Amino acid sequence: MEQEKNSQFKSRLQPPTTNALGMVGLNELSESNQNARPKTTMPPPPQQGTKRKTLVEQAVEYIRPAPVAPGSRLPAMACKVGSISSLSRPNPATASSSRSNSAASTRTTSNSSNFSQSLGPGRIHGNQTFRAGSSVSAYQTMPRVNKVGHRPASSLDSTVEDSVVLNVGQTINSMRQISSSTHSTVRNTDPSKSPIVLPSASYTSPKSSSALRVVKRHGKRVQSLRDISISAQLGKLSLENEPLSRQEVEPGESIKNTNLLLQTPSQIPKKHPPSSVTKVASSRTPSPSKSPRKKAPPIGGFLTIDSNIKCADWDVNDRLDKMETMYADMKAALDGSTDERDGLKETLSLLKSRNTELGMDLLGLKRTCIDLQKVTDDERSQKIATQLTLDDMTRKSLYETASLKQVIEDLKRAHNNELDDLARQKRRDLEELRQDNEADRKKQERAHHEELGLLRKQLEGNLENEKEQRQRELDTLTSEGVVKQRGLELQLLAKDEKIESLQAQLEKSKAELDVQKDIVAKLKNDLSESSTTIISLESSYRSSKARVEFLESDNKSQSQAFADLEQRTQDAIRESEEAKTKLRAEETLRRKLHNQVQELKGNIRVYCRVRPPLETDEADRAHIALPDQDEDAKEIDVLGPEEKNSLGRNTTKNHAFSFDRVFSPTAQNGEIFDELSQLVQSALDGYNVCIFCYGQTGSGKTHTMSSSDGMIPRAVTQIYDTSRTLRERGWEYSIEGSFVEIYNENVNDLLGSTEDFDKKKHEIRHDPVRLRTTITDVQTVKLDTPSRVQQVLTRALSNRSVAATMANARSSRSHSVFIMKLSGSNSITGEKCEGTLNLVDLAGSERLGHSGATGDRLKETQNINKSLSCLGDVISALNQGKEGSHVPYRNSKLTYLLQYSLGGNSKTLMFVMISPLQGHLSETLTSLKFATKVNNTQIGTAKRSRAKD
Numbered sequence: 001m002e003q004e005k006n007s008q009f010k011s012r013l014q015p016p017t018t019n020a021l022g023m024v025g026l027n028e029l030s031e032s033n034q035n036a037r038p039k040t041t042m043p044p045p046p047q048q049g050t051k052r053k054t055l056v057e058q059a060v061e062y063i064r065p066a067p068v069a070p071g072s073r074l075p076a077m078a079c080k081v082g083s084i085s086s087l088s089r090p091n092p093a094t095a096s097s098s099r100s101n102s103a104a105s106t107r108t109t110s111n112s113s114n115f116s117q118s119l120g121p122g123r124i125h126g127n128q129t130f131r132a133g134s135s136v137s138a139y140q141t142m143p144r145v146n147k148v149g150h151r152p153a154s155s156l157d158s159t160v161e162d163s164v165v166l167n168v169g170q171t172i173n174s175m176r177q178i179s180s181s182t183h184s185t186v187r188n189t190d191p192s193k194s195p196i197v198l199p200s201a202s203y204t205s206p207k208s209s210s211a212l213r214v215v216k217r218h219g220k221r222v223q224s225l226r227d228i229s230i231s232a233q234l235g236k237l238s239l240e241n242e243p244l245s246r247q248e249v250e251p252g253e254s255i256k257n258t259n260l261l262l263q264t265p266s267q268i269p270k271k272h273p274p275s276s277v278t279k280v281a282s283s284r285t286p287s288p289s290k291s292p293r294k295k296a297p298p299i300g301g302f303l304t305i306d307s308n309i310k311c312a313d314w315d316v317n318d319r320l321d322k323m324e325t326m327y328a329d330m331k332a333a334l335d336g337s338t339d340e341r342d343g344l345k346e347t348l349s350l351l352k353s354r355n356t357e358l359g360m361d362l363l364g365l366k367r368t369c370i371d372l373q374k375v376t377d378d379e380r381s382q383k384i385a386t387q388l389t390l391d392d393m394t395r396k397s398l399y400e401t402a403s404l405k406q407v408i409e410d411l412k413r414a415h416n417n418e419l420d421d422l423a424r425q426k427r428r429d430l431e432e433l434r435q436d437n438e439a440d441r442k443k444q445e446r447a448h449h450e451e452l453g454l455l456r457k458q459l460e461g462n463l464e465n466e467k468e469q470r471q472r473e474l475d476t477l478t479s480e481g482v483v484k485q486r487g488l489e490l491q492l493l494a495k496d497e498k499i500e501s502l503q504a505q506l507e508k509s510k511a512e513l514d515v516q517k518d519i520v521a522k523l524k525n526d527l528s529e530s531s532t533t534i535i536s537l538e539s540s541y542r543s544s545k546a547r548v549e550f551l552e553s554d555n556k557s558q559s560q561a562f563a564d565l566e567q568r569t570q571d572a573i574r575e576s577e578e579a580k581t582k583l584r585a586e587e588t589l590r591r592k593l594h595n596q597v598q599e600l601k602g603n604i605r606v607y608c609r610v611r612p613p614l615e616t617d618e619a620d621r622a623h624i625a626l627p628d629q630d631e632d633a634k635e636i637d638v639l640g641p642e643e644k645n646s647l648g649r650n651t652t653k654n655h656a657f658s659f660d661r662v663f664s665p666t667a668q669n670g671e672i673f674d675e676l677s678q679l680v681q682s683a684l685d686g687y688n689v690c691i692f693c694y695g696q697t698g699s700g701k702t703h704t705m706s707s708s709d710g711m712i713p714r715a716v717t718q719i720y721d722t723s724r725t726l727r728e729r730g731w732e733y734s735i736e737g738s739f740v741e742i743y744n745e746n747v748n749d750l751l752g753s754t755e756d757f758d759k760k761k762h763e764i765r766h767d768p769v770r771l772r773t774t775i776t777d778v779q780t781v782k783l784d785t786p787s788r789v790q791q792v793l794t795r796a797l798s799n800r801s802v803a804a805t806m807a808n809a810r811s812s813r814s815h816s817v818f819i820m821k822l823s824g825s826n827s828i829t830g831e832k833c834e835g836t837l838n839l840v841d842l843a844g845s846e847r848l849g850h851s852g853a854t855g856d857r858l859k860e861t862q863n864i865n866k867s868l869s870c871l872g873d874v875i876s877a878l879n880q881g882k883e884g885s886h887v888p889y890r891n892s893k894l895t896y897l898l899q900y901s902l903g904g905n906s907k908t909l910m911f912v913m914i915s916p917l918q919g920h921l922s923e924t925l926t927s928l929k930f931a932t933k934v935n936n937t938q939i940g941t942a943k944r945s946r947a948k949d
């Protein structure tokens, strides 16, 4: 263990390195010393400006009592040893003798240096500290290093300044060197180097180093100081008195501050009172006058081997003088050294006493150390014992664990074996059991099969018996069911028949009941009638009885009265016949007169009707006025649109029109028909009548003509009523009707199929003899009753609306013509007549050409305009009134169809329908102008001259 610790200590020391010159670097050397203990424990560097203490003060300070606790480090002792070692003379003999000392003393000495390097703060060092030899070996390396080369003089200064440690070594070395030179025992192996060049050289011979170690080890060989050259030592001392930083050594800190090594023996602190120390210090310090150092010859003045070589060249006298001078100097120095020796003796005595004290302390410490060592040994032995015990226990436990494991393994193995045996046994048992079971099962199966066979046979027998029995029962039940079913069916049939017969009886009873009811009602009626008859018969019987009684009483006078009565009756009949003949003649006259009246009124008449404004009309109303509204209005004034006159003023023109009749917006269809009925009568009288409705779209044409109370239904009603009346006068009428439209100059049958519209060609044919017009392939309906007329109107309007979906707004873009042919004959007079009533709803008269219509609309417009224009031309031609002159009926289908209803004996009535809205004003004025033109075509009637607009 000691070796281990020593190696540890060695490892903690950094080996010194060499620089390029093979010398130990100063800093590194210092660092190697520092490696002896942690840096943290290094004392702080000397502060500049701090008052430097003298060596004596430092020694006193150092020796200042510091309590040494047991187990703590021993700085004072180490310091003292170090201080002593620093003063020791490197005596080879001493060194060698010291090497031959006992092991114990050697160990103690080595411990001193080791102690200064290896003790750490607070650490308790026992024997180990004293045994450590690493510091010794480290310390011994220094001379070997220095042996490699001499340190140059220049490095000395820096060494002194830089490292106190180096100063110690240098001081010791210089002392050894001086000593060597004094005794002419310089062992410089390098002859090239001057042995006297370095006053404080760092050169250290191995032997001097050994001497120094011896000094260090023993510390008591102060007598070696006698070997020191006093002059050199004094010179050295003067040099060493150069500024040295004071370094405090803390208690417990190792002796690293080697400045103490620079202290002279007089500076070594003592335990004596300060006065004595001061005395020693003062006695140690040589006076300037006595100090040989100031008068010491230059080092270069010493004799060397080389100087002997040149001796022949020297002046002998001069040399003698010099030697005498040197001798004197030496003598003076010797005197001074004598004083010094006294001081040193005192110091020695002091040191001895100190040494004794220190020895005592050392003994105490050794004891303490021994005690501590004992304690440590005890603890160690205890620890070892404990460790051994622990090891034993561990071994035991391991052994036990192993044995337990082994036991467990054995148990496991045994258990597994048992388990395997059991499993095998179990398998064998199971196999046996299975075989037994299998045998049992087979046996039971066989038994079961046999049993099953028996049971099956038994069951099959039972089943057969049961089956037969059930079959018999089923047959019985079936036969019974069939019988029952037949009975039930028969009953059902009987019941059905019974129900039917009952129902027939019920029906019969109901019918009989109804008959009986009717009979009863009739009988009641007959009874009431019979009662009435009886009553009247009774009254007549009474009157007859009274008359009979009267007649019986005046038979003759009654016979005369009867003859008179007979005569008067004959007279009355004759007068009646005469009256009827007269009436027929008057009817003929009436017709003639009516026709004359109509002709007087004009064969072409124009009525104007203003449509009332509708709820949907939002536009402004036009200024339309009827000046003679109170009477039978014939005039109408329309305020025209705003226009600019020649002066640039806005003016509105009043347009006044006059017609055969003007109907206000409040006029109803019945009022209008009163004016129209005379023309219907003309149609019955055998004239062709044509009634137009002309006007723009929405002006009320259809409303006037075809509505439920329009002109067509009213005309038909009138015709029926009149024909019934005329029947008394011998006239029988047949009425036929057809309804056509002219669209795009095509005639379509509105009572036919809509599929034939615009496809089927209907030709218009005229009978110039009879002045009758017929259209081929159009349906002609006998209008027996007014309801029949209504059916015709409905169908025509329906077809028109269906066609309207195919051709947009067809009703407004086509002319519809309702044709009624009225044929009358008088069986009494033998007269016959054929009249035609044409009720025409013209297409919208608005000028669509200005709107730029194209395609079908353009074609429609062109055809409408053409037909209306042709109508105007026809009327204009008729206006000229010359018989036999050309009238352009053929220019349009409309005029061609109405050829025999326009002109001649025909009666024409045109309704001009106008809208009350301002927006339609332009069309209104156009329509009124066209109507005025027609109105002026009044053939045979006195034209009423009226101021025109």
Ligand SMILES: Nc1ncnc2c1ncn2[C@@H]1O[C@H](COP(=O)(O)OP(=O)(O)OP(=O)(O)O)[C@@H](O)[C@H]1O
Binding pocket: 610, 611, 612, 614, 665, 667, 695, 696, 697, 698, 699, 700, 701, 702, 703, 704, 811, 812, 843, 844, 913
């Ligand atoms: N005198 C009136 N009193 C009440 N309503 C009227 C009258 N005249 C026309 N109307 C109404 O005005 C609307 C347009 O009338 P109508 O259809 O008869 O015009 P129209 O000239 O025949 O038009 P279109 O040329 O398109 O057939 C209808 O709803 C109709 O009932």
